[in-house]
Amino acid sequence: MSSGFTQVSGWGQTSPARTFLRDAQSVKELHNVLTSVGRRGAIARGLGRSYGDAAQNSGGSTIRFTDRSFSFDADRGVVTASAGATFDDIMTQIIPHGWFVPVTAGTRQITVGGAIAADVHGKNHHHDGSFGNFVHSISLLLASGDVAELDRSSHHDLFFATIGGMGLTGVILSATFDLLQVSSAMMSVRTERHGDIDSLMESMLRNDSAFRYSVAWVDGTATGKHLGRGVITHGDHASSDEVRSNHKRPSDYRSPTTIDIPPFVGAARSVRRSTSLLFSELWYRKAPKLREGQLVSIPSFFHPLDGVGHWNRLYGKNGFVQHQCVVPLDRDDVIRSILQRVSSDRPANVVNVLKRFGEGNDAHLSFPQPGWTLTVDLPVTSQLSTTLADIDEMVSSAGGRHYLAKDATTGSHSIRGGYPRLGEWQHIRHRVDPDQRWQSDLSRRLNLCATLKETE
Numbered sequence: 433m434s435s436g437f438t439q440v441s442g443w444g445q446t447s448p449a450r451t452f453l454r455d456a457q458s459v460k461e462l463h464n465v466l467t468s469v470g471r472r473g474a475i476a477r478g479l480g481r482s483y484g485d486a487a488q489n490s491g492g493s494t495i496r497f498t499d500r501s502f503s504f505d506a507d508r509g510v511v512t513a514s515a516g517a518t519f520d521d522i523m524t525q526i527i528p529h530g531w532f533v534p535v536t537a538g539t540r541q542i543t544v545g546g547a548i549a550a551d552v553h554g555k556n557h558h559h560d561g562s563f564g565n566f567v568h569s570i571s572l573l574l575a576s577g578d579v580a581e582l583d584r585s586s587h588h589d590l591f592f593a594t595i596g597g598m599g600l601t602g603v604i605l606s607a608t609f610d611l612l613q614v615s616s617a618m619m620s621v622r623t624e625r626h627g628d629i630d631s632l633m634e635s636m637l638r639n640d641s642a643f644r645y646s647v648a649w650v651d652g653t654a655t656g657k658h659l660g661r662g663v664i665t666h667g668d669h670a671s672s673d674e675v676r677s678n679h680k681r682p683s684d685y686r687s688p689t690t691i692d693i694p695p696f697v698g699a700a701r702s703v704r705r706s707t708s709l710l711f712s713e714l715w716y717r718k719a720p721k722l723r724e725g726q727l728v729s730i731p732s733f734f735h736p737l738d739g740v741g742h743w744n745r746l747y748g749k750n751g752f753v754q755h756q757c758v759v760p761l762d763r764d765d766v767i768r769s770i771l772q773r774v775s776s777d778r779p780a781n782v783v784n785v786l787k788r789f790g791e792g793n794d795a796h797l798s799f800p801q802p803g804w805t806l807t808v809d810l811p812v813t814s815q816l817s818t819t820l821a822d823i824d825e826m827v828s829s830a831g832g833r834h835y836l837a838k839d840a841t842t843g844s845h846s847i848r849g850g851y852p853r854l855g856e857w858q859h860i861r862h863r864v865d866p867d868q869r870w871q872s873d874l875s876r877r878l879n880l881c882a883t884l885k886e887t888e
């Protein structure tokens with residue numbers, strides 16, 4: 433077990449925290465950590481890929497459960513993994529056997545614990561829902577030091593409060609989840625370029641149900657009649673025949689990081705507007721108007737950013753906020769308004785992703801709900817807080833919500849409005865953690881663990 437006071441931050445690097453960082457390799461070591469947690473409490477941390485302050489605890493303890501072991505039943509397609517196991521490790525082992533994770537985020541550098549605690553969603557949400565839908569059981573270390581075995585029938589409430597619960601119900605020790613059977617390690621992709629947001633959204637609504645995966649990159653620098661122009665990628669797992677006819681081996685899988693952004697690049701104050709304008713123009717122009725049946729590897733389809741190590745440094749030393757919201761399907765006007773708002777900002781943003789979510793699940797704080805979800809990367813500038821306040825207002829008044837795993841700045845009133853089951857979740861949490869052992873910078877900023885009296 434290693435430990436010490438150190439500085440950690442989320443992937444956006446906006447609000448670093450000094451915390452007592454403790455690595456525990458076994459449940460016994462976790463128990464030892466728990467006995468010495470002080471008034472500022474403790475929070476679990478995976479690989480720190482949440483963007484804001486969810487996996488850090490200033491002045492308190494931050495715990496990394498470093499056991500990365502997992503077992504895989506190749507006949508049934510079921511994995512039982514320690515919470516510290518990474519999607520990268522799991523995918524490397526299962527893909528050559530014809531299995532895939534049921535849901536993957538835009539990076540494979542996340543842990544099973546982080547995936548459950550944020551109930552991560554992927555490009556297949558409209559088809560399959562979020563990661564929690566595939567979890568059978570969770571082993572959870574409670575504040576009392578007991579270990580609870582949770583599933584859909586036993587401790588039903590705590591099971592769903594833990595999925596999407598941002599580490600605030602306890603430390604997930606391990607979980608068992610289903611995999612998806614696939615015929616190859618390649619994706620068959622259809623790409624469409626659209627000159628404005630109306631045509632892009634209309635095409636997504638018309639076509640996305642025909643594909644398991646679907647997502648659009650939206651040009652955050654385009655304005656006027658080109659507002660929201662972008663590129664849709666739809667995809668399905670390719671059949672082995674399709675792959676063989678392209679002279680490739682169906683089960684070949686590699687997940688390389690090709691370049692690494694060195695620390696000195698991050699010394700720049702922020703990304704330049706001219707760079708983002710150029711990038712956006714090239715990205716849009718390089719996409720074909722329509723291309724079908726292109727075979728691409730799993731990493732290029734799902735995790736293109738993982739090919740560039742420390743790409744978050746490109747935003748400069750001030751960091752960036754990744755804002756993700758979802759608004760009801762009939763409030764597509766809000767998506768237009770947000771794009772109008774960010775496209776008028778300097779410096780412009782580069783990575784903007786639009787997707788249609790399907791049905792949500794029973795987890796109290798799970799983010800996805802039916803509607804449009806828009807993700808925008810916003811470099812930190814002097815005007816950022818005004819931009820974010822405007823966007824938050826648009827989202828809240830449309831009955832939308834913010835994604836806690838990305839959030840770094842929202843106020844508690846937006847979260848209360850966006851998550852109507854927060855009170856129910858707080859009751860369950862209070863039952864298992866009356867002394868507030870589990871705390872994070874996110875939970876304090878948003879008053880998530882308010883005692884019941886405070887919320888009445």
Ligand SMILES: Cc1cc2nc3c(=O)[nH]c(=O)nc-3n(C[C@H](O)[C@H](O)[C@H](O)COP(=O)(O)OP(=O)(O)OC[C@H]3O[C@@H](n4cnc5c(N)ncnc54)[C@H](O)[C@@H]3O)c2cc1C
Binds near residue numbers: 477
């Ligand atoms: C490039 C990139 C792309 C992304 N794309 C997506 C996407 O498409 N969809 C999506 O949903 N998310 C996406 N994310 C966000 C990311 O998937 C989530 O934030 C995920 O939770 C990160 O996992 P982690 O292991 O790094 O957890 P951390 O960031 O370390 O922690 C996240 C939360 O999980 C909790 N946690 C971690 N481990 C445990 C544990 N053992 N027990 C209890 N709680 C725990 C923490 O307390 C914290 O609240 C993306 C992030 C990046 C950097």
